[in-house]
Amino acid sequence: MLQKKETPLLTEGFSRIMSCNDDGDIKKAVDLYNALGPSDSLPSGIFCQKSKGPVQVGIMKFLKKGDTSTVEKSSGPKITLSETKPEQQKPLPKHEKVEEGMSCPMEIEKGLNDKNENEEHAKECDSGDVDSCTLAFPSISTADFQFDLDRASDIIVDTAADFLQKFDNITYIRLVLVDLSEKSRILSLVKEKASKKSIDCSRFFTFVGDITQLHTKGGLRCSVIANAANWRLKPGGGGVNAAIFSAAGESLHHATKKCADALRPGTSVVVPLPSISPLHQREGVTHVIHVLGPNMNPMRPDYLKNDYIKGSKILHEAYNSLFENFASIVRGHMGKQNEKLGPEMSASGGTSPNDTKMKREDSHGSERMKKHKLLPPIMTVKQQHECTKANMPNYHDKSITSSAAPNQAREGDTKKSGVVASKTWGSWAQALYELAMHPEKYKNTDSIMETSDEFIVLKDLYPKAKRHVLVISRTDGLDSLADVKKEHLPLLRRMHSAGVKWAQKFLEEDASLVFRLGYHSVPSMRQLHLHIISQDFDSTSLKNKKHWNSFTTPFFRDSVDVIEEIEQHGSATASSDEKILAMELRCHRCRSAHPNIPKLKSHIANCKSSFPSHLLQKNRLTSS
DNA sequence: GTTCTAGAAC
DNA sequence: GTTCTAGAAC
Known part of the structure; x- marks a missing residue:
């Protein structure tokens, strides 16, 4: 429960420390102590019970457990009502029959509350191969970013078709477009267009359901899910982004921060989901790919002013980047399965020459974004000196801090050029240097x-x-x-x-x-x-x-x-x-x-x- | 380094 | 409702 807390140590004076990961562990511990007689004792040491339960809850949630808005433990931890955005709160629709007259090979699956109706699918999905190779993704840019649905559906179908053709030797690779509502216009457009293109419906289909509960609520196992992220890769906002960050917990936030600080429209970044994440434990999601698409909403950053030539290009790039990143994960998985090599391969690591190429391209892409986008132009140490020489050393004087150009460490750059990375300093960090170099100027202080x-x-x-x-x-x-x-x-x-x-x-x-x-x-x-x-x-x-x-x-x-x-x-x-x-x-x-x-x-x-x-x-x- | 502030925690 | 933190901006 005390997730950021330091673990107690025996050296602090405790004789025995037990870690409980879930209610069962707590009960066992309480029972164990209850059963002790006055002369009984337990061995000294640290006893960490391995987590069997799905999630370690925060202490506040634990204390609020009686709250009726929290779903009972038996069906696995659920998002409490207070945590979900309104659109995520809608009950999932009941299973409906595939619309009449639907001749296309695409199938529409409805979000299922009734497990029996989904049995067949679930059985199929339990196979290790299949679950490793299914990507569930939301429609990018069509919600808050207000991208035209008709154009977006064309792009989804085109990029998906191209991708599947490229991987036609891997039959169990699957792409699933997910949306919450059975009335979703983007789903029906995509379904219709995919049928016209005769895309294999076992490899590309649409699904009505909550992308954060595909396995538990829909019986669909997807080890990789895409997130319609914001450019800062921050949790919150609304829609899918908020839902995924909320369902995945803190660990996704941390893991994301390790991978990238920001995202450019048209790109994506793979984030391996830590095994402690509820989304990993409950839904079997091992990777989240954050994607940023083009924005047609004047109230959001990088507004494209209805320029659909540029917008469509960026949306194409976004889906291509998403699918390529998904492919790199699949290849990594195949590499592990096929070769059983001693040393562990990274989740996105591949082994064939092609894979190496793709990995290099991907890592180049993410490296470019990593830690860089938000940084101002770099200055040399000499430039910094020049820049600050003119300034007074009062490090809290705003006239100084705003006049000096900021600069921060850009380790990636210095490493690449072979120069040992040395820390660079923000303008506000120069005051002591100024004082040390020119104390005579400040003798009256x-x-x-x-x-x-x-x-x-x-x-x-x-x-x-x-x-x-x-x-x-x-x-x-x-x-x-x-x-x-x-x-x-x-x-x-x-x-x-x-x-x-x-x-x-x-x-x-x-x-x-x-x-x-x-x-x-x-x-x-x-x-x-x-x-x-x-x-x-x-x-x-x-x-x-x-x-x-x-x-x-x-x-x-x-x-x-x-x-x-x-x-x-x-x-x-x-x-x-x-x-x-x-x-x-x-x-x-x-x-x-x-x-x-x-x-x-x-x-x-x-x-x-x-x-x-x-x-x-x-x-x-x-x-x- | 501080200030400001949104949003989480209470 | 207020208090407090954490992250962005400087």
Whole structure:
């Protein structure tokens, strides 16, 4: 239930930790403890019961379980009414007979509540081959993006026919166009046009139902589903996108973010769906392909102003990209089945020369999109220097931050050109650098407490505790711990001593304070700076999880440890990852967890526990 | 780094 | 209804 929470450890003082994944596990655990007599005991250790249940519910949902809007567990977890968009709430239509006079080979299947009527299909779909090779997709661009249905149906039928012809040797590859309503105009148009083209109805058909419940409600197994995504690949909005993200849970969101940040109209991206996703567990969906089509809605981004020449081209590209990506998944699956090679192949990885080509093209396509679309033009370090030279160092002055061109890391680019990727810095991240390079310009600022050739001591403008100062190195090119080498050791030692000196000075004024000296693993601001921060964290500027975790998790690297590490290894390699900043909030003294910043702050205002033992060693803390 | 704000959580 | 967070923008 506590999905983002740190797992408890035996070292925290527990003797036995059991993980329960579903109600059954919980009951077993409760029964186990209920059965204990006064002198009974259980073995110590960590006991993780393997998940058999379909989904791990969030704690809020667990507590609300009695709510009648949530469907009973017996039929598998269902989307609660409050989570679905109005169009997803409509009950699925009852099975209807195929319309009379329908001569085409296409079949219309109605969403089925009655399992018996779907038995035949379900049986067929249970075959591993078949379920691995069915793509269910919604009509792209015809809902919110208001693309003309007649033109769209032509494009769907054309691209599907081309695709199936290309794969006519793989008979069990199937494409299924899905829509919610039996009255769907796009379904009937596609059905009609497909019949005219005599497309094999076992390989391409339409289906009435909810794309997020094809297996459980419709008896149709589709391991790959397409999503009519938005360009930011964000959950929400409405329609299919909202429904898929909602049904797939957080893990789809995370998995998507790993694959791409944004999508260009006419392209698609494959996202392997983590096995913890309810959509994976319940419906057997292993991949979601996000597709972005052309937009004919003036209220939405990339509006094409009714330019159907461009629009049709983009819609063609969108379906081609979708089907090609689907093919790469199928090939990956076939590769696994046929070759049974030792090393695992990626879900989209193929093995034949053709596959390699396709994979390369695909990855090129997605790489192009990956992390790039939203980024502004890159600047060289020199350009950044030029750009910021003219500016004042007050890093919160908006006139500065808006005048300097932003720049951010584009690892892909630097890697490709063979240059080692080095972090680039946003305009707001330059202030300490400016100050370190030209302290004389700011000598009247009362924030500067000390200046030497090697460093500057500055009051943090947004202190995160009663006392919070920075010792900023003045060495040009030394921006973060990643840049620190053995040659910088004397500097680091002197920065440390300066920090200790200031801490002692503060202790003369308030002997109750306790100080910690250290660096952020990944600093937000350029120019190596050492934090000297009192451990009360009593400050209105400490506002969020990132602030807290940057000073109280391994993201904060104690100066003494950094120095020792560089002495031993020549560099500071143990730096922790930015992911840790999103962790739960725990008291830095007693390690208790708190649900939000205000509650954490009221706790730490009173917590008198001693500091964790590792902080009590090696002078990591400075106190009176 | 902060500010702003939509939407989630309460 | 208010509080709080997280992500975008700067």
